[in-house]
Amino acid sequence: MTTSEKAPENYEDLIRLIHDRYDQMSKTYQRISVYLTQNPNDVAIRPISTIAASCNIHASSFVRFAQWLGYTGFKDLQTLFQKRLSTAAPGFDARKRALEDELQLLEDHSELGFLRDLVVRDIASLQGLLDKISAADMVNATELIERADTVYLIGQLRSEPVVNLLRYILTMLGKRCVLLDESGGLATHVARTMRPTDVLMAVTFRFYANEVVNIAEEAEQSGVPIIAISDTTLSPLMKSARILFAVPEHEYTFSRSLAAPMCLAQALMVAVAARLQHNSVDPRIPTVTGQ
Structure with a gap:
């Protein structure tokens, strides 16, 4: 410019x-x-x-x-x-400081101190999630998952636990799903079997997994709707995704937590369960032991 x-x-x-x-x-x-x-x-x-x-x-x-x-x-x-x-909700750092003051935390580098620090950060991050996530996006994503013939899932590196949780819950709900696992080198080839009547849920955070980004781009070109979970609206998934949930990561450190994206993933699955079970009051996610 x-x-x-x-x-x-x-x-x-x-x-x-x-x-x-x-x-x-x-x-x-x-x-x-x-x-x-x-x-x-x-x-x-x-x-x-x-x-x-x-x-x-x-x-x-x-x-x-x-x-x-x-x-x-x-x-x-x-x-x-x-x-x-002047009109925004308190940011991550403000929440974190308030929580630290409330809990009267001191500099503590013990094992318990590490736990306290992570808990404080996670509480602030989870509170911020409510400010960032659009109600319309939650509704649209839930509808896409409900209508999809098959839900394809991909997430690598730090994102893998998120898609594994999604696979577990969708399977227990009886919803057909396929995990695009990188083992064997077939993820890209399996992804090419996706159709516009399916949906791809892609999860990646900085530094973004190349295969996840490439599969999302190819899927979008084939007309497959994509629901993405990433860390910023500047994520490379933004161009391909029909819906992008941005869950900011404020500190790129070893101790980065998955609490917020895991909470978001589970909330989506509870919403899907409510629709599949026609029970918006008390939806249930079956478990292996429960059966």
Whole structure:
């Protein structure tokens, strides 16, 4: 974008522009975009030097990025985030700090301390999930799964536990499903048997599994509806997915938890169970021992 073009005047238009131009960006601008979209509250209140340090990117790159979008400087772009914050729900960091204060947690690097830290983060992440997930997307995803002839599932690396949970519940509900397992090297070939009357549920987080992304892109070209769970709307699954559930990961560390995406996956399955059982009051998910 040149400076002669009009820059977005509100936060929603800015994010839409970032999505539209993401593939054309340099690697540095893509990293900046991911940070801006995943940490809007931090962008609103922190100085540019602190924001830049968080990304390990020089502050001048943020200024050039803002100018590339049509702003005179980074402060003009930051103003949109500040306006958004005035009406936004508390962010992840605010929730985390409040929970820490409530539990009176101190610096604790013991085994129990690690557990407490994870629990605090997970509670904040789960609360944030309610703010991020669209009610319409939940309804549409549930309808797609219910109507599908076969539900295909793919998730690799950290995402594998999520799709295994989905396979277990769908199987116990009597819903035909196929796990596209990478073992044997046949996942891509099995995926090519999918039809538009099926649905693909794809799960991947940064750093995104190439085979998951490639299968989703090929499925979309074949007219197969895709329900995706990822960590950001800038995920490579965004282009292929009919519905994308973005579950932000605020810290790319060893201790990243799957609590939020697992909760989302189970909520979808409970909604599917309610439809299949015609029981919206008390849907049941059968278990192996229960049978």
